[in-house]
Amino acid sequence: xxxxxxxxxxxxxxxxxxxxxxxxxxxxxxxxxxxxxxxxxxxxxxxxxxxxxxxxxxxxxxxxxxxxxxxxxxxxxxxxxxxxxxxxxxxxxxxxxxxxxxxxxxxxxxxxxxxxxxxxxxxxxxxxxxxxxxxxxxxxxxxxxxxxxxxxxxxxxxxxxxxxxxxxxxxxxxxxxxxxxxxxxxxxxxxxxxxxxxxxxxxxxxxxxxxxxxx
Numbered sequence: 001x002x003x004x005x006x007x008x009x010x011x012x013x014x015x016x017x018x019x020x021x022x023x024x025x026x027x028x029x030x031x032x033x034x035x036x037x038x039x040x041x042x043x044x045x046x047x048x049x050x051x052x053x054x055x056x057x058x059x060x061x062x063x064x065x066x067x068x069x070x071x072x073x074x075x076x077x078x079x080x081x082x083x084x085x086x087x088x089x090x091x092x093x094x095x096x097x098x099x100x101x102x103x104x105x106x107x108x109x110x111x112x113x114x115x116x117x118x119x120x121x122x123x124x125x126x127x128x129x130x131x132x133x134x135x136x137x138x139x140x141x142x143x144x145x146x147x148x149x150x151x152x153x154x155x156x157x158x159x160x161x162x163x164x165x166x167x168x169x170x171x172x173x174x175x176x177x178x179x180x181x182x183x184x185x186x187x188x189x190x191x192x193x194x195x196x197x198x199x200x201x202x203x204x205x206x207x208x209x210x211x212x213x214x215x
Contacts, residue, residue, distance in 0.1 A: 011053050014087030016076035018059050019052035025063050028199040030187035033162035034174070035064060037101035038198070043183025051094050054079045054086040054151075061154040071153055078150075089150035096124050096155065100162055104185060107166060108174035121162070128159040179203040 011019050029035040039060060041048035051057050055076060062072040079086035099120035103113040113121075131146040145156060165171060170187060177184045178196040182203050188195040197203040 011055075012083065012087065013053055013090045014079060014083035014085070015053040016055045016058070016079035016086065017053060018055050020050065020056070023050060025050070025060050026199065027064060029185055030189060031161060031165055031170070032064065032066070033100065033158055033165055034104065034185045034187065036060075036158045037097055037104065038184045039097065040101075040183075042181050043101075044179070045181035051090070051097065054090040057090065057093055057151060057154060066157050067153050075151070075153070085150065093151050093155060096120055100158075101185070104162070104166065104171075104174060105176060107171055108176070108185070124155065124159045125163060128156045177203050 011017055025035075026038065027035045029038050039050045041050065051060070058067075058072050058075045058079075061067045062069060067075075099117040102117040103121050106113045106117075128145070133144055134141045135144045143160070145152075148156070165174070173188045173193070175186055175188050175195065177186065177198040179198075182198060184198040184203075186195070186198045
């Protein structure tokens with residue numbers, strides 16, 4: 001499923017450039033880790049990859065306010081200087097995203113995660129918290145980690161968010177979009193707990209049109 005967007009000039013996965021400059025990432029999942037997994041369109045039918053390059057992941061993180069504009073620029077500069085390293089980081093990040101999606105989707109449906117998926121996620125968990133320590137600044141604390149390499153500034157916050165989600169009651173509120181072609185996840189924060197669509201403006205409206213035509 002990891003593909004290169006050929007319309008963007010055959011960009012390599014290690015490229016610091018975006019493969020789809022006009023694409024706007026959607027953050028309807030309601031939770032950082034879920035928004036990270038929702039970067040593949042139409043998972044249930046014809047998957048459309050939006051993490052085709054290292055630059056795409058950096059752009060997502062900047063748009064989601066995971067990293068600053070300056071940090072994004074530094075990551076792109078590093079990828080330009082070492083495309084091989086960037087390519088390996090991109091592949092690893094996409095593999096982690098897919099495993100994380102599978103783990104969250106399984107858990108939200110009351111199923112056990114596949115051992116292979118859980119192993120990939122747990123590898124990231126171990127890397128994220130190894131050597132971490134709490135540091136106090138005034139009345140607040142921050143979690144400091146060892147020196148960051150490649151996409152660590154992006155993935156470590158995602159991993160922490162995933163751990164928080166998977167170990168909290170919020171997991172019982174995770175749903176899969178009712179549109180079978182979509183497959184996106186979201187946290188249902190409605191009081192009734194009956195939200196069906198990841199985004200009413202897209203999947204919800206598409207379902208309305210479909211029902212009308214079938215009429």
